[in-house]
Amino acid sequence: MKNDLSQREAVITAYLSALRARDKETSSHSLRVSRLACEMAAELAWSEARCQKLKEGALMHDLGKLAISDAVLLKPGRLNDWQWQQMRKHPAEGARLIRQTPILNDLAPMVLQHHERWDGKGYPYGLKAAEICEEARVLALADAYDAMICRRPYHAPMPLPEVLSQIEQGRGNQFDPELTDCFLRLHHPF
Numbered sequence: 001m002k003n004d005l006s007q008r009e010a011v012i013t014a015y016l017s018a019l020r021a022r023d024k025e026t027s028s029h030s031l032r033v034s035r036l037a038c039e040m041a042a043e044l045a046w047s048e049a050r051c052q053k054l055k056e057g058a059l060m061h062d063l064g065k066l067a068i069s070d071a072v073l074l075k076p077g078r079l080n081d082w083q084w085q086q087m088r089k090h091p092a093e094g095a096r097l098i099r100q101t102p103i104l105n106d107l108a109p110m111v112l113q114h115h116e117r118w119d120g121k122g123y124p125y126g127l128k129a130a131e132i133c134e135e136a137r138v139l140a141l142a143d144a145y146d147a148m149i150c151r152r153p154y155h156a157p158m159p160l161p162e163v164l165s166q167i168e169q170g171r172g173n174q175f176d177p178e179l180t181d182c183f184l185r186l187h188h189p190f
Helices: 002-022 024-043 048-060 063-067 081-087 090-099 102-113 134-149 160-169 177-187
Strands: none
Touching: 002 024, 002 048, 002 063, 002 102, 024 048, 024 134, 024 177, 048 102, 048 134, 063 090, 090 102, 102 134, 134 160, 134 177, 160 177
8 A cells, every 4th residue: 555655656746747847837836726725625624535635636637738739838928719729628638647547547537627617618528516526626716716826928916806806706607606615715815
């Protein structure tokens, strides 16, 4: 068992190193999303094992960006329709890579579903509500928050009140309502 855990940790570390070599921001984003997701898991009183799995899934959630061309991944400014279609492939590409690594197979649903939406308007499959694994629903919140709060090639960081307002507006359409309430309790400055 200990050997399996060591192998699992080594594979995750190798994938994170590949992400860091490709794009430091994607790697840093994954670390921040992992921290945010773990804070939520603790607030939700998830078991230590479930929290660990969420942490690992968060670290791997953007692994599929390894398959996205630099012209799209690193493009400053807004993506055109074709580039956006390419970027939307990263959850499926990440899940494909995870499935090729049997020791990480259990992380594939989180990686695949982290851009699905509560209202069914997400991607890649248009899953909705409880069709989306709960871990992916937590990742969706942490991912969106970090994307808004940090500088990206296509936008400046948003002020915290605006970010929290966007999260609140996403309650029940983009995000799981109960998980949104939990997230807002943790991150609301008042």
